[in-house]
Amino acid sequence: MTDAIARARAVRLALFDVDGVLTDGRLYYGPDGEAMKVFGILDGHGLKMLAQSGVATGLLSGRRSEAAATRARELGMRHVILGAEDKLAHFERLRAELGLEASQCAFVGDDLPDAPVLARCGLAVAVSNAVPEVKAICHLVTQAGGGSGAVREFCEFVMRAQGTLDAAAGRHGAAGPR
Numbered sequence: 001m002t003d004a005i006a007r008a009r010a011v012r013l014a015l016f017d018v019d020g021v022l023t024d025g026r027l028y029y030g031p032d033g034e035a036m037k038v039f040g041i042l043d044g045h046g047l048k049m050l051a052q053s054g055v056a057t058g059l060l061s062g063r064r065s066e067a068a069a070t071r072a073r074e075l076g077m078r079h080v081i082l083g084a085e086d087k088l089a090h091f092e093r094l095r096a097e098l099g100l101e102a103s104q105c106a107f108v109g110d111d112l113p114d115a116p117v118l119a120r121c122g123l124a125v126a127v128s129n130a131v132p133e134v135k136a137i138c139h140l141v142t143q144a145g146g147g148s149g150a151v152r153e154f155c156e157f158v159m160r161a162q163g164t165l166d167a168a169a170g171r172h173g174a175a176g177p178r
Contacts, residue, residue, distance in 0.1 A: 004140040007123040008161035011055055012104040013095065015079070015117070016151060018061040018068045020110035021127055024147030037067040040147060046155030047075050052171070053164035056098070060087055062113050088116035108154055109134055110146050125154055 019025050022043060028036040051057050058079025059072050065082060072080045084090045095105055103122035107114065110130040118124035118137055126138040127150040135141050140157065142150040159165035 004123065004157075005161045007103075007139055008106070008158045010104050011106045011123055011158050011162070013056045013058070013079070013098060013100055014050060014106045014108070014154070014158065015058050015060045015091065015094075015121075016107070017109045017111070017114050018059055018065065018082075019063055020129070020146040021108050022059075022068070022071070022147065022151055024145065025110070025129075035065065035067065037065065037071075038147065039067075039071050040149060040151070042149055043147075043151035043155075044071070044075055046152035047077070049168040049171075050155040050159060051076060053159050053162065053168050055158060055162075058094070060084060060090060060094075060107065060117065062087065087113060088120060091117045091120065106154075106158065108142075108151065123158075 016022055022039055023037045030036060047057050057077050059068060059077060060081045061068060062084055068082055069080060079094060081090045095102060102120050105121045106123035106125060107117045107121045108125040109118050110127050112131060112133060115134060115137060124138040125140045126135045127142050127146040129145040142153045144150040144153050156165055159168055
């Protein structure tokens, strides 16, 4: 855990897979075939607080999804990569564009397509219901599952490590330890 805290202190960019991380991984299809996803409000607020604390946020997903794009816009995420077949190539390109070292980047994932980025970034995080192979290569595994508070847990972990959580909570009238 001490290593994960030290790694979290360096994070300047946090990227998230969508299905299974920001959602519970299930897809709902309407009568016209449109895919619907469910996103957690607490996760969303955690992402907003993390961004306000100075950590850039974004999505890095293999699936194209208008629902995910809409949610990213609502949250003010500047870095949104959807439909990425080679997540590592997109990760490397983005971090280079931002002038960041891999050690300054975190990625939260849950499945095998996330493994190359998790193996490369500075803080690799798996949600609790991730596949065992992903959990094995991560610095941190959340207690909460994807779509059930894992993202909020991650955001608060990073803010706590960087000493910004109390200020973020205080902006919303909720000061004190969490």
